Amino acid sequence: MRVKRYVVDSMPDALQKIRTDLGNDAVIINTKEIRSGGFLGMFSKKKIEVIAATDTAIPAGGAMTSNAATTGAIPKPELNVVPAAPMRFGTAAYGAQRERREQPPLSFPEVPDVLPVTGQAAAAAAQPAGATMVKPREELLMDEIRQMKEMMLKLTRQGTVQEAVNPVLKELEARLLRQELDPLLVEELLMNVSKEAEAEGAELTEEWASSSLKRQLEAMLCSSKNKSIAADTRIAHFVGPTGVGKTTTIAKLAAEQVLKHHRKVGFITSDTYRIAAVEQLKTYATILNVPLEVVFSPLDLNRAFEQLRDCDLIFMDTAGRNFRNEMYVSELNALLKSNGKSETYLVLSMTTKYKDMQAITHNFCKFKLDKVLFTKMDETDSYGSVVNLIREFGLQTSYIANGQSVPDDIQELNEHQLIDLILEAGKS
Structure with missing residues (x-):
């Protein structure tokens, strides 16, 4: 034989x-x-x-x-x-x-x-009994194409040395991944760094590569649109999952509007699911000397708007639910009625896993959603989820909260500061 x-x-x-x-x-x-x-x-x-x-x-x-x-x-x-x-x-x-x-x-x-x-x-x-499954020719071809694409993404400007071997790009890749940026986005960013270096004939130093990354992230994140609550906004809705700090955030922004912009503010809350939620917002209302209305269903909204008709700006606090479930989002959408110009803010915690952020945002994007607001910046050293979310959903950024002090620990999101944190805090 x-x-x-x-x-x-x-x-x-x-x-x-x-x-x-x-x-x-x-x-x-x-x-x-x-x-x-x-x-x-x-x-x-x-x-x-x-x-x-x-x-x-x-x-x-x-x-x-x-x-x-x-x-x-x-x-x-x-x-x-x-x-x-x-x-x-x-x-x-x-x-x-x-x-x-x-x-x-x-x-x-x-x-x-x-x-x-x-x-x-x-x-x-062509599959024999007991033999290892052999892929069809098309799948084998697609595997080879994917491998070639990965290899091309990891070639230096000379085309002979892999980026993974380059210590500068290797360190930057590890830094961005530690910040939990999407691995595919990291590959794209580093590939653009290599292309820029090749086009300009520049030496691929850490300083040059970091500068290139900053330019790319700024182009992706920076927007000329207004982040703060517009002057002609009548109702600001705040929606989001449980435990992200919606009520505390509302108190911070309401204090800013009262003390800095001298606007007459009112509160509406539909958060009747959480124990003491109404009492918490009532405490803030008492401190700021602003009226508060409680609604138990969409039918109560007209009454609440009528009671607050003299207010320049109404903050509406909604119940925190499991908004990975689309049914809850649909129920909440019935409460987001407008009696004048309105803005809807999606409130997300930066300590939430990006996969969960993704599911929550995907459900809310099916309805009216104007801006995204991030909380608990002080409780994490990882900021890549902000970049991932803005890039994937194209959301308009607004505020970012970095503590529990009212009204101090909140500010408009500064993209340049965020990029510096991603590149610098990611250092080992």
């Missing part, structure tokens, strides 16, 4: 080589995926290892013995060689197990020319 091992890119390549080397009587004993090539163990390509054998000594040209060529019968294998779950090669029943030795020889049709194999049906037909 002749046994040969082939390492190929796809099964059609293997079939052609086996047919040429071993002839039509060859059987495939085993197939499995392996990885080969690459640089320092990275970016290796997927290959397929195929073990094939034939029961008779066949010339190198792939010619069969005269008996096999004449009758098309399968030569009887040697008694001491029984391949494990072998496959008949070149037939429509390519995936079936080979017949037991005691059965009579079967007719063996001529093997057709090997054509490109496409589709899941062709992959299933």
